[in-house]
Amino acid sequence: MNTTTGLKAKHQRMVLVVIALVAIIGAGLLAVWGLRNQANYFYLPEQMAEAPPSVGQAVRLGGMVQPGSIETMADGVTVRFIVTGNEASTIPVRYSGILPDLFVEGSGVVAEGSLQADGTFLATNLLAKHDENYVPRELEGLEPHQKAETVAETTVGIEPRP
């Protein structure tokens, strides 16, 4: 491409600026398009029950681990539990892997993964609050070891503030 050979310095600068702008704007458009498609949305159990994401779409589910629901499968590494939110809606979750340290019944949890065709949420990663300095953003305000009746008041961080 020797078309720029005959250009004056000023014109060459113009050409470069245009090329750079086109590339950056292209990157911006690509980013916007990619973000709309690939961003990972956060769901509360009631939101997921009401308007479930499509099967297989990567999303996150956040809520409280229902007391008495954690159940370890025979292989020793797969657990099932139920996540509840402010309302009665519950979502069953399955996860294979090493559990985060403060993952206990009645505590807040954020599960990354996708909804399966049978209505189970298959988690690929679990985030739990593991010290006061590092709380998953969605779980701010949640305290571990809360009793079931206090769930409503401890989920202030995961419901839209009034």
Place this chain on the structure above:
Amino acid sequence: MIAEIGLAALWLAAALAVLQMISGALALRTRAREGGGDANPMAFYARPAAMVQAALAVLAFVMLLYAFAITDLSIKLVATNSHSAKPFIYKLTGTWGNHEGSMLLWVAVLALSGGLLAGAERRLPERTMSATLSVQGFVALGFYAFLLLSSNPFERLPVPALEGSGLNPLLQDIGLAIHPPTLYIGYVGLSVAFSLAMGALITRQVTPDFAKVMRPWVLGAWVFLTFGITAGSYWAYYELGWGGWWFWDPVENASLMPWLAATALLHSVSVLAARDALRTWTIMLGVLAFSMSMLGTFLVRSGVLTSVHAFAVDPERGTFILVLLGLYIGGALALFAWRASSIAEGKRFTATSREAALVFNNVMLSAILAIVLLGTLYPLLTEAFDVRVSVGPPYFNPASAIFAIPMFLVMAVGPLLRWKDDTPRRIQFELSLIAALLISVVSLVAILGDYAILPVLGLALAVGLGVAAFLPLRGRKLARVPVAVWGMVLAHFGVAVALFGMASESAFTQERLAAVSAGQTESIGGFDVTLESVDPVAGPNWTAIEARLAVSRDGGDAVMLAPQARNFWSPPQATSESALITRWNGQLYAVIGDAAGVDAAGNARWQLRLWWKPFVTFIWYGGLLIALGGVLAIAGRVQVDLRRRTATRLGEERREGLRALGKGPKAPEPAE
């Protein structure tokens, strides 16, 4: 007393920053006259102010370091972040393992580099230097204000605490000694590049000489950033126990963005120094690079993000940094808009020249930067509309690859092209060699197995790039190749090595997750891993369960591995200590989890997670090679510079001698 000395030193340093700013600015009002003329009497103070300020800021930091070393619990920062029972080395590193201390480190490094610039740099025209120091003083002042007004590290407690509350166990690691200081030196080195760019813009001195002054700063900052990112990646890899080396976490992105900008700037400033082209582009990148390190500071320090890195959430601090960010970046962009048109165009070049290849890759780097920036800010943006999203690898990997792949291709070819103008036909052999390598690796991997497209392309590009990195040496006498060229070759080869590690890790990693009882064996990647026992152990400030794993490959001798699940008690927190076996061709990564009930025979079982990651270590070897390449490039430039200075001095001595003998007429003007 210690805290008060530190605080006083900080206030004095802030006052000197004001002096430096005013003195530098006044120097600009003096008309530049031939031979110096009557300089403004105030103009003299900028350099000494910068140097004394450096000493004071470092003194303040040393005072805090000392307070942490002796665990002075009357200081609030020490009481909230340290503990008397902590190992000594972590007491020291804990100095910057918190918000205030790390900002003090940042400011100390900023002042130190300002002092170094003022003390050592004599090549720039005095006016440009004054403008640069003035801008540097202005930048420093903002951070002193931030530190003194909203995050005073030396605040005393009304009543000294009985015991400190400890440091986050994830940070109780040797990584904390290395990772933050190197990154900060990198961030702050870019502030000098920014000040120099502003100085050159104000005094309209965007010349190759200016680029030669700027280059070592950019190179130095870039080396530290490269090293800091590499160290941080390895730290996260072995400390978090997740087996990953890059998570596209916003805080990781905050360090990647300045690196991308600095990489572009480094190449652009080289073009300016060698060819006097890309003048405005270099200035723009100088602004961009420092903007990104400020943005990184804002993201990490403001509490808008929650992560291991965000020590405290305080909206006031976030606002403060945001105001600083707006002030510096807005000011710089306004100045740029005002002055850019007065910078004459640089030298021209054709589309098939080395400059063009560098420009192309500069644009690609900027595009990747845009992708990362938008992906990092998007969750903050949607949160304003009460929609919570997170953005991860499914977005970042393909979107950045779209620009990275052409960039790697051009990077393989660019160094083979000549400056100004070249014909592709001249490098026909090299081009076909690289193309043949790419095609053969892609087809080979495609035959071997079914892998995702990006890792396969990554492997092919890595091989092509690895060979192409050495092609610029072809046909040259190796002993006479300048050190700086070796630096380039090594850094480009490092990119290939790192890329190979990344692609290999994502294509070939094997993972095994199982509940295992004592005596049971799991196989992965040709290794046999036997769980011998699980025992309780205790450290100075933690207790743990430790698994003893006997690992052997192909029936060879067993190597013992001991991953732990630790519980710290101050602050109470559990961490997972992974155990690694490193071979030349990869790493075995083992993590122990919870007790997992009993097996059919009634034996207790434990969760065990194993990974075999082929060539994963190449990622960090590559990073180190890139940094080493940068070091060689600096060494090469310094060597050339010293040689020139010696030659000039010898020439002058000779002329002096001749004059003393009464033979020499008037000494000719030195070449410089």
